[in-house]
Amino acid sequence: MSHTYKYPRPSVTVDCIIFGLDASNKLKVLLIQRANDPYKDYWALPGGFVVMDEDLEAAALRELEEETGVKNVFIEQLFTFGTPNRDPRGRVITVAYYALINLTEHPVKAASDARNVKWFEIDQLPQLAFDHQVIFETAINRLRAKVRYQPIGFELLPDEFTLPQLQRLYETILGMELNKRNFRTRILKMGILKEVGRQQGVSHRPARIYSFDKEKYEAFVKEKAEHLVKRGVDFEV
Amino acid sequence: MSHTYKYPRPSVTVDCIIFGLDASNKLKVLLIQRANDPYKDYWALPGGFVVMDEDLEAAALRELEEETGVKNVFIEQLFTFGTPNRDPRGRVITVAYYALINLTEHPVKAASDARNVKWFEIDQLPQLAFDHQVIFETAINRLRAKVRYQPIGFELLPDEFTLPQLQRLYETILGMELNKRNFRTRILKMGILKEVGRQQGVSHRPARIYSFDKEKYEAFVKEKAEHLVKRGVDFEV
DNA sequence: ACAAAAGTGTTATTTGTACACCCATGC
DNA sequence: GCATGGGTGTACAAATAACACTTTTGT
Numbered sequence: 001m002s003h004t005y006k007y008p009r010p011s012v013t014v015d016c017i018i019f020g021l022d023a024s025n026k027l028k029v030l031l032i033q034r035a036n037d038p039y040k041d042y043w044a045l046p047g048g049f050v051v052m053d054e055d056l057e058a059a060a061l062r063e064l065e066e067e068t069g070v071k072n073v074f075i076e077q078l079f080t081f082g083t084p085n086r087d088p089r090g091r092v093i094t095v096a097y098y099a100l101i102n103l104t105e106h107p108v109k110a111a112s113d114a115r116n117v118k119w120f121e122i123d124q125l126p127q128l129a130f131d132h133q134v135i136f137e138t139a140i141n142r143l144r145a146k147v148r149y150q151p152i153g154f155e156l157l158p159d160e161f162t163l164p165q166l167q168r169l170y171e172t173i174l175g176m177e178l179n180k181r182n183f184r185t186r187i188l189k190m191g192i193l194k195e196v197g198r199q200q201g202v203s204h205r206p207a208r209i210y211s212f213d214k215e216k217y218e219a220f221v222k223e224k225a226e227h228l229v230k231r232g233v234d235f236e237v
Numbered sequence: 238m239s240h241t242y243k244y245p246r247p248s249v250t251v252d253c254i255i256f257g258l259d260a261s262n263k264l265k266v267l268l269i270q271r272a273n274d275p276y277k278d279y280w281a282l283p284g285g286f287v288v289m290d291e292d293l294e295a296a297a298l299r300e301l302e303e304e305t306g307v308k309n310v311f312i313e314q315l316f317t318f319g320t321p322n323r324d325p326r327g328r329v330i331t332v333a334y335y336a337l338i339n340l341t342e343h344p345v346k347a348a349s350d351a352r353n354v355k356w357f358e359i360d361q362l363p364q365l366a367f368d369h370q371v372i373f374e375t376a377i378n379r380l381r382a383k384v385r386y387q388p389i390g391f392e393l394l395p396d397e398f399t400l401p402q403l404q405r406l407y408e409t410i411l412g413m414e415l416n417k418r419n420f421r422t423r424i425l426k427m428g429i430l431k432e433v434g435r436q437q438g439v440s441h442r443p444a445r446i447y448s449f450d451k452e453k454y455e456a457f458v459k460e461k462a463e464h465l466v467k468r469g470v471d472f473e474v
Numbered sequence: 475a476c477a478a479a480a481g482t483g484t485t486a487t488t489t490g491t492a493c494a495c496c497c498a499t500g501c
Numbered sequence: 502g503c504a505t506g507g508g509t510g511t512a513c514a515a516a517t518a519a520c521a522c523t524t525t526t527g528t
Contacts, residue, residue: 002242002243003241003244004241004242005239005241005246006239007240009240009242010249012246012319049244050330052245052247052321052328053321053328054321079314080293082249091290095317162507163507163508179492180507182490182491186489202499203500203504203505204507205508206498207507207508208507399480400480401480401481416518417480418518419517436526439480439527440478442524443479444481475528477528478527479526482522482524483522484521485518485519486517487517489515489516489517490515491514491515492511493510496509498505499506499507500504501502
């Protein structure tokens with residue numbers, strides 16, 4: 001069966017930039033190797049066509065689950081890419097989403113089909129198909145910007161984590177070292193963590209273990225918002 | 238002539254949220270009244286189909302110029318809306334853009350065709366067609382957030398303006414009063430304005446007239462970015 | 475001289491930044 | 502008792518917030 005329209009229509013796809021943090025604190029991205037032309041054998045962002053009665057975010061979640069078997073993770077629309085010749089097969093508009101998952105609690109299933117699926121460290125990506133390098137860069141920039149003002153970093157960590165772990169995560173995402181004292185002061189002052197225990201069996205002073213307290217975070221956000229209201233403008237860029 | 242595809246495809250449109258600041262410092266949005274069903278006679282955001290060989294932003298700029306006659310203005314992709322039943326005629330995915338124009342220097346041409354085109358104050362909008370109310374709210378929220386950390390406010394003002402004017406603009410966008418002393422200190426400390434003259438013929442102390450110095454702004458951004466790098470995280474929300 | 479709106483001085487308080495230091499654990 | 506990494510004290514500099522004040526113009 002085919003479908004006929006009076007005017008030509010573009011194809012619409014969703015692509016997913018799936019970030020994961022592995023056990024050794026490396027930030028990685030999931031890519032799949034293309035089985036067909038164009039860009040046969042190149043690595044690409046997972047993605048696929050939007051089904052007619054499916055919401056865009058639902059399509060992204062479906063792709064995500066198909067590739068990783070993971071549900072209920074942080075996902076957010078990134079940007080829509082629609083330059084006319086970005087796909088040699090014709091006009092394809094892609095709505096990109098990025099997702100954050102923690103690889104500790106969501107071990108990603110092996111590739112179920114013939115295609116090759118693999119996690120790559122973000123600074124060791126292969127050459128990508130289509131304009132996927134641009135899409136990836138848009139995503140990593142968004143992640144870096146967003147992590148500064150919203151606690152999305154917690155999405156990448158296990159439910160329970162230590163402050164040194166959190167600090168290393170931030171250092172990894174931002175690509176820079178942070179001052180331990182000041183990092184801790186700032187994070188703890190927000191009061192959005194609750195202590196749930198202590199590390200055991202380590203050959204040094206055991207770290208406190210925390211979990212993210214979503215309720216306290218909501219309260220914190222609310223207070224911050226009211227406070228911001230008075231500041232006006234800062235042009236922090 | 239018609240176009241046939243193996244699988245069904247959605248229509249793709251762009252919609253524009255066009256913000257303007259009028260002479261009396263009111264923030265307004267341009268709407269058009271629909272001539273046909275569905276939502277006949279309702280007001281809606283200007284928009285239209287994406288032409289096959291046209292970039293998304295180009296489509297938005299084209300719509301903008303068709304409705305306002307204005308070129309070379311600030312425009313930015315906002316979000317892509319694609320809930321399956323947002324348009325009763327079928328699956329329509331819309332990529333929304335928002336634009337900022339100053340009505341002083343770009344007097345908007347009268348509606349050239351039968352359709353009714355009108356500027357509405359942002360807190361006095363009529364009932365909107367489709368999900369345009371949601372799109373509008375997304376846009377105003379983005380504008381409010383963005384104006385705090387990037388000087389996009391300047392896009393709404395004439396090239397030359399006074400600090401009280403700039404402050405009133407911020408107060409309008411943010412919907413709150415700002416402290417004059419602190420607002421001025423903050424803005425001037427950035428060093429991104431250059432004085433170009435004095436007000437004349439007013440029956441009070443004449444205000445200094447400034448223009449936005451894009452070069453100084455770039456330098457300011459660069460310095461700020463380097464500075465931010467050290468801070469790590471703030472969760473300002 | 476007055477009204478009106480622009481523009482300034484100053485200060486207490488809160489945040490940011492930097493650096494040195496102490497503490498708990500396993501071996 | 503030593504190595505290792507977790508955790509803390511503190512002090513100077515800078516940014517913020519608040520309030521009252523002075524200046525310049527036209528009438």
